[in-house]
Amino acid sequence: MNLEYKHLIPDDMSAGSRVWIYQSNRKFTLTEALSLENTFEEFTSQWKSHGTPVKGFATLFFGQFIVLMADEEQTGVSGCSTDSSVRMIKSIESAYQVALFERTNLAFIVKDKIELLPINQLQYAVEKGFLQSNTLFFDNSISTKQDLLTKWIVPLSSSWLGKRYQIEN
Secondary structure, eight states: OOOOOGGGSOTTSOTTOEEEEEEOSSOOOHHHHHHHHHHHHHHHHHOEETTEEOOEEEEEETTTEEEEEEOTTTSOOOHHHHHHHHHHHHHHHHHHTOOSSOTTEEEEEETTEEEEEEGGGHHHHHHTTSSOTTSEEEOTTOOBHHHHHHTSEEEGGGSHHHHHTTOOO
16 A cells, blocks of 8 residues: 655645544545545635635545645634534535544554554454554544644554553554
8 A cells, every 4th residue: 555645745834734634434436536626626725714815735645534734824723714624524424425523433554455443442453463563553633734744644552542552562
């Protein structure tokens, strides 16, 4: 599986740009992904905070993760502008019949494939050897562009899960 994504993130967005990641409960089809590109372009071109345009970016990574970014060095994102982004994500959920706000499903790369696992099954998966300390984990809790570039896809043992569940190298 090709995990190269960093070159797709705009260089002209500041390292502290705010990031939201929405993980789908399934991969989008190619047709859906192409349609989403239009949705993202339309949204980011019209995204405003108190009437001021937000320098934004949105894309779909690995067919399953919607990444939304706002450069707050240009324009701060307010409650209303955040609400508008949430409305867009909810409209995508409805239009494509996917779950994008389910935070209890965790994403890992297992046998060169993205696999979702409910958090309540994590310990069992580790104990049975389905997940190891070096299994790559998508940490969707990251919040900045810099973290997206350096901390989004990490070995399980290096993540907050590894610390919480005592997963050792």
